[in-house]
Amino acid sequence: MKFMKLGTRPDTFYTEQATRTLTSEIPSDLVIQINDVTYLLHKFALLPKCGLLQRLCYDSSDSESFTVELHDIPGGEDAFELCAKFCYGISINISAHNFVSAFCAAKFLRMNDAIEKGNFVGKLESFFNSCILESWKDPIATLQTTATLPEWSENLGIVRKCIDSIIEKILTPSQQVKWSFTYTRPGYTKKQHHSVPKDWWTEDVSDLDIDLFRCIIMAIRSTYVLPPQLIGEALHVYACRWLPGITKLNKSSGSSASQTEESKLKNRKIIETIVSMIPADRGSVSVGFLFRLLSISIHLNASSVIKTELIRRASLQFEEATVSDLLYPSKSSSDQNYYDIELVLAVLETFLKLWKRMSPGAVDNSYFLRSIRNVGKLIDSYLQVVARDDNMQVSKFVSLAETVPSIARVDHNNLYKAIDIYLKVHPDLSKADKKRLCGILDCQKLTPEVRGHAVKNELLPLRTVVQLLYFEQEKGSMANTSHKLLKQHEIILGAKQRTTTKDSQSKQSLGQEFNGDVTRTTQILESREKDHHRHKRLDANLALDLEKKIAIRGRDIEETESERVRGVKDESSSSYKLEVVDPKKIIRRARSKSEHSMKKADRDK
Structure with missing residues (x-):
């Protein structure tokens, strides 16, 4: 940072009670009052350089003491003292940190060249134009100090000149950047990187007030020189600098209780301003950043708009998200691990609305199909994480899972994993909740390996197990029949090929016999296929009867371990015999039968 040194005399100002004066053999004849501070000074030093004091002291004689009140001087007593020391020739240092107050006070006192050549205002203007505006960090530091004197800074053109200087340097090609800048990104060191990063300016600019930051960003956007992604990166850096909880999952930092009303209003203004400046181009900011802004806006009660x-915006880029982008705590819960599933649900519903607005032809497009299936995988992976939350309600879990359309899931393997995790973490789940939870699972969309695991899963409700067993048996039966039909078809094709090697006369005579064989073989195959469908219907009826009998004769297997009894009426004596029935044995026999069918199908293959 550059500075300007003026004057050569040592500082002899001192304080006595509430009075500031300087060591001098000449008695004071000028009293300046600023707020609660009184300055005992001399006319001979100040009047030649201060046009305002000349006018105020015009009617006073040189010998008498004169009192002047300057309560409205910009910068207060500190700024006035800089001007007074300049008049006495006392050494002072001017930098970007005190330039604004000194310049405004000098303008107020009319310390310009019209009063005396080489006056304070002229020297300050020269320093501002040749030093402050020519550097990179000094205009930013100067802008920060204008917050104390906004009207004076605006009227004197300080703000406009600083902003123009900053924008000019930001638009400079990165290979031409020669000045120092702040860049503390992880993994970046100037020794290893000889080239200047394109976002070199973002961290320094993020030190500014939100209003000044907005002026710079909007001015840059209006030039259309920088890409939208670079503007988005600047917004991201600023949010990390000022918004609470943006860099880590910290619920307490964003809660209403931990912030004062003034702080909440300030943060609300920041987030609303940032959102208003996000470029319309898709991908200008990451979807993870959008989710973080959304989470904070909910905690800060930002406007619904x-x-x-x-x-x-998040729904437009939803397919690009990762599970970590979605993990934010709920505002309504005090538990740190209670995830805000409603936030994800809101984005998912908006994504589906936008997706459904596409024309029917677009739905068949591979890009749109891939997009919605990526979202389906994302939601199922997210469900596996939130299922570990002890406080996660079944209704919210099921609601999110059901919102995903069937076309978004190629299979239900990941959904089954999420349900299995939820059942393990919530062992005290009621029977009704278990049925509701497993009702979202499509057993036909499970791969054989996952279905085999599910059949042995004792946490699943009985109805789900029966469905799994039925589909397992159906798959095995279909595979066995298909294999036999394929063999018969190969025999027929072989016979046809052999007949082509004989002469035409034999071929005709044999052809008639062969056609008869083919007809008979076809009839046999059709008969076997009909038998297969009849057995398939019988298997389905048996599975349904099994489920009905178990439902009538007892509660679900996970609900009881006791034996049940059934009455068998004796025809001769009209009495009842008691016979013990174990539902577990029924399920085991069904499972054993299913496994036996699968093994038999494998042997036939």
Whole structure:
């Protein structure tokens, strides 16, 4: 940072009670009052350089003491003291940190060249134009100090000149950047990187107030020189610098209780301003950043317009998200591990609305199909994480899982894993909740390996196990029949090929016999296929009867371990005999039968 040194005399100002004066053999004849501080000074030093004091002291004689009140001087007593020391020739240092107050005070006192050549205002203007505006960090530091004197800074053109200087340097090609800048990104060191990164300016600019930051960003956007992604990166850096909880999952930092009302209002203004500046181009900011902004806006009670816009923007890039992008705590719970599933549900619903608005022809497009299936995988992976939350309600879990359309899931393997995790973490789940939870599972969409695991899963409800056994048996039966039909078809094709090697006369005579064989073989195959379908219907009826009998004669197997009894009426004596029935044995026999069918099908193959 550059500075300007003026004056050569040592500082002899000192304080006595509430009075500031300087060591001098000449008695004071000028009293300056600023707020609660009184300055005992001399006319001979100040009047030649201060046009305002000349006018105020015009009617006073040189010998008498004169009192002047300057309560409205910009910068207060500190700025006035800089001007007074300049008048006395006392050494002072001017930098970007005190330039604004000194310049405004000098303008107020009319310390310009019209009063005396080489006056304070002229020297300050020269320093501002040749030093501050020519560097990179000094205009930013100067802008930060204008917050104390916004009207004066605006009227004197300080703000406009600093912003123009900053924008000019930001638009400079990175290979031409020669000045120092702040860049603390992980993994970046200037020794290893000789080239200047394109976002070299973002961290320094993030130190500014949100209003000044907005002025710079909007001015840059209006030039159309920088890409939208670079603008988005600047917004991301600024959010990390000022918004609570943006860099880590920290629920307490974003809660209403831990923030004062003033702090909440300030943060709300910041997030609303940032959202309003996000470029319309898709991908200008990451979907993870959008989710973080959305989570914070919910905690800060931002306007519904801002939240709706963030949900819309996040839904447009939903397929690019990862599970970690979705893991944010719920505002309504004090538990750190209670995830905000409603936030994800809102984005998912908006994504599906946008997806359904496409023309029917677009739905068949591979890009759109891949997009929705990526979202389906994302939601199932997210469900596996939130299923480990002790406080996760079944209704919210099921609601999110059911919102995913069937076309988004190629199989239900990941959904089954999420359900299995939920059942393990919530062992005290009621019978009704278990049925509701497993009702979202499509047993036909499970691969054989996962279906085999599910059949042996004792946490699943009985109805789900029966469905799994039925589909397992059906798959095995279909595979066995298909294998036999394939063999018969190969025999027929072989016979046809052999007949082509004989002469035409034999071929005709044999052809008639062969056609008869083919006809008979075809009839046999059709008869076997009909038998297969009849057995298939019988298997289905047996499975349904099994389920009905178990439902009538007792509760579900996971609900009881006791034996059940049934009455068998004796025809001769009209009495009842008691026979012990174990539902577990029924399930085991069904499972054994299913496994036996699968092994038999494998042997036939």
